[in-house]
Amino acid sequence: MEFQTRMMKKNGFAKCICAIGLITLFSARKKDFYIDLKENEPKLVVEAYINNLMPEYNYVILTKSMDYYEPRFEGIAVSNATVTITEGDATGNGSIQWNRASRVVLEESQNARIPADYRKGVYIDQKTVATLSTVPTGLVAKPGKYYLLEIGYDGKNYSAVTSLPQLVPIDSLTAGFPYIDEANGGIPKSRLTVNFKDPDTLGNRQLFYWRHNRN
Secondary structure, eight states: HHHHHHHHHHHHHHHHHHHHHHHHHHHHHOOOOOOOOOOOOOOOEEEEOOSSEEEEOOEEEEEEEEOOOOOOOOOOBOOOEEEEEEEEEEEEEEEEEEEEEEEEEEEEOOOTTTTTHTTEEEEOOOTTTTTTOOOOOOOOOOOEEEEEEEETTTEEEEEEEOOOOOOHHHHHHHEEEEEEEETTTSSSEEEEEEEEOOSSSSSOOOOOOOOOOOO
């Protein structure tokens, strides 16, 4: 009996230590942080895309940064900016020779299919026309070329340079793991895999474009 009593006392002592430890653990994890977020001058935010296949995806979006506690998003789109893109070639001495005759002026989108409020701040080549049945026109990049983006807004000038890598040849296209998609009307599906050798240079981005025809 004495041994059992001692064991019960020891177990009770151990439970007490565990309870104190848990209380200490949870109380130690609670801590309030107060960050003094000051108002900052709005900065120009640039989001730009360029590719060699679909000119409708060559565009520039201009917005302004906002304060953390700003409740509204009206007015962040940037209008009345001058946006141009110029094509160039790399020279032997490491510089880039810009072809001023290739300069394209981008203007805010007037596409009637896009709601007026969503066109603000979206700059495109107004000559851009691209469908599956016509030859694309407008700003179309070329592999191996360099492109200079220049922006003028609110008395300040901004610029950035990018290049379009050479096309990456596709080695093969394989299909596997077929299954029936019961959740979408029993449509047979499978996984397509594009096999290619990734170039050993930095800055490579591949854009895959495909079309599904129903027979």
